[in-house]
Amino acid sequence: MEQPIIIQIESIYYPVLATIGIPANVLTIVILSRGRCDxxxxxxxYLVGMAAADLSLLLFAVILYEIKDYYFPYSFLNYTPxxxxxxxxxxxxxxxxxxxxxxxxxxxxVAICCQKLRTSYCTVKSAxxxxxxxxxxxxxxxxxxxFIFNPREIIGNLPWSCGVKTSFHTLPIWIAYWWLEIxxxxxxxxVLILPLNVLTxxxxxxxxxxxxxxxxxxxxxxxxxPEMESRxxxxxxxxxxxxxxxxxxxxxxxxxxxxxxxxxxxxxxxxNDSFTILEQSGYILRTLSCCxxxxxxxxxxxxxxxxxxxMIMHPLAVIIHLCKLNSSLN
Numbered sequence: 001m002e003q004p005i006i007i008q009i010e011s012i013y014y015p016v017l018a019t020i021g022i023p024a025n026v027l028t029i030v031i032l033s034r035g036r037c038d039x040x041x042x043x044x045x046y047l048v049g050m051a052a053a054d055l056s057l058l059l060f061a062v063i064l065y066e067i068k069d070y071y072f073p074y075s076f077l078n079y080t081p082x083x084x085x086x087x088x089x090x091x092x093x094x095x096x097x098x099x100x101x102x103x104x105x106x107x108x109x110v111a112i113c114c115q116k117l118r119t120s121y122c123t124v125k126s127a128x129x130x131x132x133x134x135x136x137x138x139x140x141x142x143x144x145x146x147f148i149f150n151p152r153e154i155i156g157n158l159p160w161s162c163g164v165k166t167s168f169h170t171l172p173i174w175i176a177y178w179w180l181e182i183x184x185x186x187x188x189x190x191v192l193i194l195p196l197n198v199l200t201x202x203x204x205x206x207x208x209x210x211x212x213x214x215x216x217x218x219x220x221x222x223x224x225x226p227e228m229e230s231r232x233x234x235x236x237x238x239x240x241x242x243x244x245x246x247x248x249x250x251x252x253x254x255x256x257x258x259x260x261x262x263x264x265x266x267x268x269x270x271x272n273d274s275f276t277i278l279e280q281s282g283y284i285l286r287t288l289s290c291c292x293x294x295x296x297x298x299x300x301x302x303x304x305x306x307x308x309x310x311m312i313m314h315p316l317a318v319i320i321h322l323c324k325l326n327s328s329l330n
Contacts, residue, residue: 004271006280013284014066018058021291025055027311028294037303042111045127046104047297049134050241053097054290060090062287080151080159087162088146095138095185097290101245102189103130108238109196113203141184144177186253190246197242204235233300240296248289252282 003011028051031037032044039047064086068077077083107130111122120126148168151159168174255278270276297304 006271006277010066010280010284011070014062014070014287017287017291018062018067021058021062022055024291024294025051025058027308028297029055031304031307031311032297034307036307037297037301039301039303040122041124042107042122042127043104045124045131046100046107047293049127049131050097050100050104050293053093053100053135054293057090057093057097057287058290060086060093062290065090066287074155074160078161080149080162083162084146084149087149088142091145091181092138092142094286095141096135098185098189098245098249099134099138100131101241102192103134105193105196105200105238105242108234109200112200112234141181148174182256186249186256190249190253193242193246197238200238201235204232208232236300237296240300241293244289244292244296248285248292249282251278251285255279255282 029048032039032048032051035041035044037044064077068075072078077086107122107127111118114121148165149162150165152161152163154160168178255275258275258278271280298308
C-alpha cells in the first residue's frame with residue numbers, strides 16, 4: 001500500500017536534514033568558540049548556545065525520533081522507557097532552542113535600546129547564566145511529560161513504543177499543564193520577539209538618522225562610521241535570526257491555533273487530512289530552523305565565511321599533502 005505523500009516526503013527530508021544540519025551546527029560551535037568572527041563575546045555566547053540547542057534538537061527530534069521511526073521501528077530505542085525519555089528530551093530541546101532565540105533577541109534589544117542597562121546585562125557572565133537557566137528550566141518544565149506515556153504494544157513481555165495516556169486529555173491538571181506548555185512555546189516567544197524586533201529596528205533607524213544629520217556638515221566627504229556599521233550588522237543578524245524563527249514556526253503556530261477550535265476527533269492522526277498535513281508541515285519547517293542559522297551567519301558575516309572556508313579546506317589540504325607524501329615514498 002502506497003504511503004501518504006507527506007510520509008514519503010518526511011522519510012527523505014529528515015535523513016537529508018540530519019546529514020547537513022549536524023555537521024553545520026558542529027562547525028558553527030567550533031568556529032564561533034574560537035572568537036575570530038568580529039562579534040562581541042556576549043553575542044558569540046548566545047549564538048553558540050543557539051547552535052548547541054539546535055544540535056540537541058537534531059539529535060532527539062530528527063535522529064532518535066523521526067529517522068528511528070521510519071527506518072528502525074523495532075530497535076531498542078522503541079522500548080517504552082527509552083522512547084518516553086527521548087520524547088521528553090525532544091520537547092525540552094524545542095523549548096531550549098526557542099527560548100535561546102528569545103534571549104538573544106532580548107539581549108540585542110537591551111544592547112541597542114537600553115544604554116544604562118547594557119553595561120550590566122550584556123556581558124559574557126550574564127549570557128552564560130541566561131543560557132544555563134533556560135537549559136535547566138526547559139528540562140524541569142518537560143520532565144512531567146515522561147509520565148504521560150503508555151506502551152502501545154507488548155512484545156516478548158517488553159513494553160514497546162509510546163502512546164499518550166487517556167488521562168492526559170481528561171484530567172484538569174494535565175489539561176492545565178499542556179495549556180501552559182503551548183503558551184510558553186510557541187505563543188509567548190511570538191508575542192515577545194515581534195515587538196522587541198520592532199523597537200530595536202526603530203531605535204537603530206532613528207539613531208542612524210540623527211547620526212547622519214550630525215555628520216552631514218562634511219558633505220562630499222565619505223566618512224567611515226564604525227558605530228553605524230556595527231548597528232547595521234546587528235540589525236541584519238537580528239532580523240535574519242528572528243525572521244527565520246517566525247517564518248519557520250508559522251505553520252506550527254497556525255496548527256496550535258486551529259486545534260483549539262476543533263473537536264476531540266480532530267486529534268486522531270490521519271495523514272490524508274489537511275490539518276494533519278499542516279501539523280506535519282509545521283514539524284518539517286521548525287526542524288529546518290536547526291540548520292538555517294549556520295547559513296545565515298555565512299551570508300551575513302564575512303569573518304564567519306572565512307573561518308568556515310579554513311575549517312573545510314584544512315582537512316582537504318592535509319589529505320592532499322599525505323597523498324603527495326605517499327606518492328613520493330612509493
